[in-house]
Amino acid sequence: MNAIKIPDIIIGRLPIYLRALQLMVEENIQTTSSQELGAHVGISAAQIRKDISQFGEFGKQGTGYKITFLIDKLKEILKIDRIWDVAIIGAGDMGRALARYQGFVNRGFRVVMVFDNDKSKIGQAIGEFVIQDMENMTEELKTRNIKIAMLTVPAPAAQKVTDLLVKAGAKVILNYAPVSLNLPEDVRVQYIDPATHLQRMTYYMV
Amino acid sequence: MNAIKIPDIIIGRLPIYLRALQLMVEENIQTTSSQELGAHVGISAAQIRKDISQFGEFGKQGTGYKITFLIDKLKEILKIDRIWDVAIIGAGDMGRALARYQGFVNRGFRVVMVFDNDKSKIGQAIGEFVIQDMENMTEELKTRNIKIAMLTVPAPAAQKVTDLLVKAGAKVILNYAPVSLNLPEDVRVQYIDPATHLQRMTYYMV
DNA sequence: TAGATTGTTAATCGATTAACAATC
DNA sequence: TAGATTGTTAATCGATTAACAATC
Numbered sequence: 001m002n003a004i005k006i007p008d009i010i011i012g013r014l015p016i017y018l019r020a021l022q023l024m025v026e027e028n029i030q031t032t033s034s035q036e037l038g039a040h041v042g043i044s045a046a047q048i049r050k051d052i053s054q055f056g057e058f059g060k061q062g063t064g065y066k067i068t069f070l071i072d073k074l075k076e077i078l079k080i081d082r083i084w085d086v087a088i089i090g091a092g093d094m095g096r097a098l099a100r101y102q103g104f105v106n107r108g109f110r111v112v113m114v115f116d117n118d119k120s121k122i123g124q125a126i127g128e129f130v131i132q133d134m135e136n137m138t139e140e141l142k143t144r145n146i147k148i149a150m151l152t153v154p155a156p157a158a159q160k161v162t163d164l165l166v167k168a169g170a171k172v173i174l175n176y177a178p179v180s181l182n183l184p185e186d187v188r189v190q191y192i193d194p195a196t197h198l199q200r201m202t203y204y205m206v
Numbered sequence: 207m208n209a210i211k212i213p214d215i216i217i218g219r220l221p222i223y224l225r226a227l228q229l230m231v232e233e234n235i236q237t238t239s240s241q242e243l244g245a246h247v248g249i250s251a252a253q254i255r256k257d258i259s260q261f262g263e264f265g266k267q268g269t270g271y272k273i274t275f276l277i278d279k280l281k282e283i284l285k286i287d288r289i290w291d292v293a294i295i296g297a298g299d300m301g302r303a304l305a306r307y308q309g310f311v312n313r314g315f316r317v318v319m320v321f322d323n324d325k326s327k328i329g330q331a332i333g334e335f336v337i338q339d340m341e342n343m344t345e346e347l348k349t350r351n352i353k354i355a356m357l358t359v360p361a362p363a364a365q366k367v368t369d370l371l372v373k374a375g376a377k378v379i380l381n382y383a384p385v386s387l388n389l390p391e392d393v394r395v396q397y398i399d400p401a402t403h404l405q406r407m408t409y410y411m412v
Numbered sequence: 413t414a415g416a417t418t419g420t421t422a423a424t425c426g427a428t429t430a431a432c433a434a435t436c
Numbered sequence: 437t438a439g440a441t442t443g444t445t446a447a448t449c450g451a452t453t454a455a456c457a458a459t460c
């Protein structure tokens with residue numbers, strides 16, 4: 001369908017544009033320009049125009065972009081013009097925080113299950129969920145056709161659990177464990193590890 | 207001191223190398239090669255050698271890198287051969303999870319304070335901390351010379367709180383709020399927003 | 413010594429920026 | 437119409453990879 005392959009670095013900027021545009025809508029702004037959007041997200045106007053134009057001609061010379069229209073297009077491109085079911089694996093502090101996180105609303109995701117292997121946790125409630133036995137994870141994910149997982153298990157367990165997730169058909173993993181994961185080519189991962197993120201900034205400290 | 211400027215993209219990979227090397231140490235491995243390390247983190251051997259060689263000649267032809275030595279060097283380069291005090295701003299679910307997170311040990315950071323502006327939370331305990339009044343934040347950060355903050359306040363408050371942090375002398379911010387922050391040039395930020403991270407992966411879903 | 417692996421150079425590949433015709 | 441701003445091309449800039457002499 002897409003004639004040319006879009007670089008991943010461009011895909012990575014689209015959610016940032018989207019977030020800024022949605023903020024503008026909340027402020028009742030109707031229209032914006034690459035210049036203005038760039039100022040909001042700290043990216044050059046030229047780059048924003050180039051990025052967006054990969055997918056079509058969504059703007060108008062002289063007037064810029066109609067925000068609601070651009071939002072719809074970006075959502076469609078990113079395939080978040082729908083709601084994806086997400087499973088949380090690991091009901092520690094981080095898993096619990098994510099289970100109760102309100103920030104997925106209107107952004108394309110909804111948590112539907114929380115798993116843990118700790119017998120003393122299984123059956124407990126977190127927010128609106130009941131912690132389920134990890135023994136049943138593979139089966140449950142398959143049955144409910146869940147493709148997205150947030151991984152909040154301890155680091156030593158992360159690779160093993162990941163292998164199970166892959167077997168269960170997961171294609172997208174948000175990994176909170178501080179380890180690099182080994183994955184087949186068709187499974188994507190993003191790493192969220194506070195220490196690693198901090199470590200890449202301290203270099204610049206005077 | 208550094209004659210040439212090192213690209214940020216290289217700095218960003220060093221913590222990943224470091225994490226993998228520390229894992230190797232735990233497995234009692236003494237020595238590694240760019241090839242082997244690359245296999246662990248999913249980066250080409252050539253790139254790893256190039257990255258590391260920006261900072262000195264840390265390897266030996268024929269035998270590779272002595273892991274403990276390389277770890278020490280990387281820590282020194284990243285300025286995490288010390289312990290940085292970190293403040294958590296916002297005692298919601300995410301702030302609480304971070305306050306109790308055990309993953310900072312041995313990685314260069316230690317949480318020392320948690321702030322919130324909710325009167326009903328102030329004075330409460332989270333793990334080993336007592337939630338402090340955000341009114342006192344600027345003063346406390348200055349007094350204790352804290353340069354690093356993890357921002358876990360609601361999105362609408364993030365920019366305002368950030369401005370306060372900057373005034374208080376913060377140079378590094380880990381932002382969990384789903385908004386782009388406006389910052390002076392000498393203050394660094396990394397964004398940790400689960401929805402944004404997921405959104406950049408759904409594009410590849412079939 | 414022979415094999416392995418670094419550090420580095422040159423070649424390639426990819427991303428960003430500047431500039432401007434087109435046009436709203 | 438005049439001013440503004442897009443989409444796109446060409447130029448620049450930067451990052452990655454391939455290859456290999458040096459050497460442990």
